[in-house]
Amino acid sequence: MVESKGESNLSFVLAKRLDVKFEERPKPTIDSPYDVLVAINYTGICGSDVHYWQHGGIGSFIVQEPMVLGHESAGTIVAVGSKVSRVQPGDRVALEPGYPCRRCPACLSGHYNLCPEMRFAATPPIDGTLTGFYTAPEDFCYKLPAHVSLQEGALIEPLAVAVHIVKQAEIKPGQTVVVMGAGPVGLLCCAVARAYGASVVVSSDIQEARVQFATSFAATHGFIPARASGEENAARLLKEVGLGEEGADAVIDASGAEPSIQTSLHVVRRGGVYVQGGMGKADITFPIMALCIKEVTAKGSFRYGSGDYKLAVDLVSSGKVDVKKLITGTVRFEEAAQAFEAVKAGKGIKVLIAGPNEK
Missing domain, CATH: 3.90.180.10 (Medium-chain alcohol dehydrogenases, catalytic domain)
Incomplete structure (x- = not known):
């Protein structure tokens, strides 16, 4: 001791x-x-x-x-x-x-x-x-x-990370958002997206307990991927959540896992935004054709920038998160x-x- x-x-x-x-x-x-x-x-x-x-x-x-x-x-x-x-x-x-x-x-x-x-x-x-x-x-x-x-x-620090990610995703009121990964940052991304006015926020994770927590915390829908291809999981997610064939306005990967990233680029709609917030392997395989054909705007997100910490404090102070x-x-x-x-x-x-x- x-x-x-x-x-x-x-x-x-x-x-x-x-x-x-x-x-x-x-x-x-x-x-x-x-x-x-x-x-x-x-x-x-x-x-x-x-x-x-x-x-x-x-x-x-x-x-x-x-x-x-x-x-x-x-x-x-x-x-x-x-x-x-x-x-x-x-x-x-x-x-x-x-x-x-x-x-x-x-x-x-x-x-x-x-x-x-x-x-x-x-x-x-x-x-x-x-x-x-x-x-x-x-x-x-x-x-x-x-x-x-x-x-x-x-917890302001991880919340500021989520604030920066959601800013990168350019979430607007009424939009649909899918967040891959239900760890602390993924959960906070769901909460910030809701605070930004997203109407549908889907939390996806391989751990059922985390998805259940996400839907009780901030997500409107939960999804548990199967051991299948990214394209197959994407098709099932869109169907189960009711996003149809169009896809989500924005997809955030907060997991860094290669299967999640592969699924993400099949979930995002044409002209949508994809943000990589989670860190994983240095090199991965991902569906580059989906990125190109759908003209997806892909962005990285690293820590937090000007105004993110202040907004994080405001979100907690106001009770929005x-x-x-x-x-x-x-x-x-x-x-x-x-x-x-x-x-x-x-x-x-x-x-x-x-x-x-x-x-």
Whole structure:
């Protein structure tokens, strides 16, 4: 058992692939007059955290030195730099965990999520937020309204991912949307699409329990694909949901699974929009002829950009998206390793880890 104290900076560290440990690190200091010091209250476990733990890297981001995990966090500001004006000690905030350079063409065009100099929490070599205290720029801290809990605040990060995906899909009132994958981001895509006014939102997943949850949460319809071709599953989905032969206005893949992507391009209508939000294998086979013949607009979606975090907070504050329903449970910081095992095993939707000073 590892004990933590009220001023502890106990951190959950990935030493190397399959090797995690608790480590008491020095409490960080504010180095920029525009930065704040945040006591982390709650952190959600993301699939990328589990992937780094299991595989030691994602794409070109390889863990070469010990790294603190976690990036879905909310906390309380305990100190501010001399030029901070937007927040103050005691404010409860959702943390946007990626900080761009603010000067490159991507940043200046409003697409800071594409900044080549992005410093993103728990992406090598940057430490994450599964720790006692964390420093952040004030403009990437979003105050939570009094009626929004810190637990909800920890889910603003995956909700902002969903907001960005739905923006990429250009969802309009009355449209039909199919979301492939009913993990946390897929479920939140369903909820955001509903908030945008979509009349039909279909959640598709191979796990029946997740589809059932999706229809109780935000989806209007559920679909469980069979072991069949993408074209066959698409035909059955369109028939069962009542979309006819025309197809869906927009299809979002939040799974990264090759069969889902193959099905998606047969589900989307002529002239429709397809968005790839889930990450999977580096190279896949997909029906390129369907993409061409139907003149599908295909887009990628990466993290979140300007305004996405603010909108995510607004959606929770207004009650349009109830992220509380996704919280499976909260565990003590000292139980982080067990929580990671549970997420790896596919148990629950979203597990939160309380900060080491949260009692």
